[in-house]
Amino acid sequence: MDLTEEQINRYSRQIVLKEVGGIGQKKLLASKISLIGLGALGSSTAYYLAAAGVGTLQIIDFDTVEMSNLHRQILHFTKDINSKKTTSAADKLNSLNPDCTIEIINDHITPKNSKALLKDSDFIIEGSDNLPTKMLINDTCISLKIPFTIAGVLRFHGQIMTVVPEKMTSCYRCVFGDITEGDSSMSCSQAGVIGFVPGVLGCLEANEALKYILNIGDLITNKIMYIDLLRNNFDFIEVHRNNKCIACGDDPKDLVEEANYGGLNACNE
Amino acid sequence: MLAMNSRDKSNYKNSTQLDIRGKMCPLTFVYTKLTLEVLTKGDILEVYLDFPAALKNIPESCKRQNLAELLEIKEIHSDKPEWIMILRKI
Incomplete structure (x- = not known):
């Protein structure tokens, strides 16, 4: 596959980079990345991955755009209120870069469909707003042995970690255990969130995907990056694989078949 | 891409030419x-340029x-700002 004149011009500022070049650009154009959640995290992730020339971006969300989304979910405009988030996102991303094929999944991601939806991906980005989905993506990706990154945000702070199952790096369950039911954590709707925080973390998620596809730099593995934009803190917290982890430990279970993911198990029925 | 095969006029055997004038x-x-990415170590690239x-x-x-080392830069015309840059792939 040769790059066209238009592609050379479009991607020139990243082809110039030693770490990308024409070889890297062709890898990006041949890659498929799946993105779960087209909210605030997914907005910046999707924009930058489409702009960078990822060949296929599978976008998954069941939700519709609401007025209260617009201060942070920059994929969606005022005219998109009541539209499906997938449709709204595809509209913007197709306009941004026709090189990027947008595959729309207008559905909940659940234990019943997660493996089938994600199995062809080179990298998976979790950008949902709830812990059961984060755990489901963790367990699905470990079962499929596909690398992934998970981020979460609240108020002025957020965190991100990447997991590479084939390298047996620490997974989300190694760190957070089994918090899929009776979740007492607060959501953005209750606690609030400033839009820039998911903007920054969505960019970091896109950056993790790009680095993995191009095999460059260092991933945020075996650590959590924690950011606090109110106090300007960017910290790394070291974490370790738990060999008793039920998802990735020495005696793992295929949790997608067995675990209770709160209300997710009942979706698609 | 503007790369061409070796020209008769070239001083370098088996060189590749790239015309990026404009x-x-x-x-x-x-x-x-x-162009250099698809060449092999030691290959010669002649770049025609005017910037x-x-x-x-x-x-x-x-x-x-x-990526490459510069071997020489030659003027194509004495009355026009056009050059050939000779690079060797590293």
Whole structure:
């Protein structure tokens, strides 16, 4: 596959980079990345991955755009209120870069469909707003042995970690255990969130995907990056694989078949 | 891509020619880099160019990225700002 004149011009500022070049650009154009959640995290992730020339971006969300989304979910405009988030996102991303094929999944991601939806991906980005989905993506990706990154945000702070199952790096369950039911954590709707925080973390998620596809730099593995934009803190917290982890430990279970993911198990029925 | 096979006029055997006359920086380096990426170590690339800043920028970027070394720069015309830059792939 040769790059066209238009592609050379479009991607020139990243082809110039030693770490990308024409070889890297062709890898990006041949890659498929799946993105779960087209909210605030997914907005910046999707924009930058489409702009960078990822060949296929599978976008998954069941939700519709609401007025209260617009201060942070920059994929969606005022005219998109009541539209499906997938449709709204595809509209913007197709306009941004026709090189990027947008595959729309207008559905909940659940234990019943997660493996089938994600199995062809080179990298998976979790950008949902709830812990059961984060755990489901963790367990699905470990079962499929596909690398992934998970981020979460609240108020002025957020965190991100990447997991590479084939390298047996620490997974989300190694760190957070089994918090899929009776979740007492607060959501953005209750606690609030400033839009820039998911903007920054969505960019970091896109950056993790790009680095993995191009095999460059260092991933945020075996650590959590924690950011606090109110106090300007960017910290790394070291974490370790738990060999008793039920998802990735020495005696793992295929949790997608067995675990209770709160209300997710009942979706698609 | 503007790369061509060896010309009879070339002083270098088995060289590849790239004509980027009309292109400005950083595209001058981008096209040079894309051509060098598909060559093998020791291959010669002759770049035809007319953007003066590229005479400095291309060799510097090639050196920084360990892509190629500059062998020489020749004027094509004495009355027109056009040059051939000879690079050897590293």
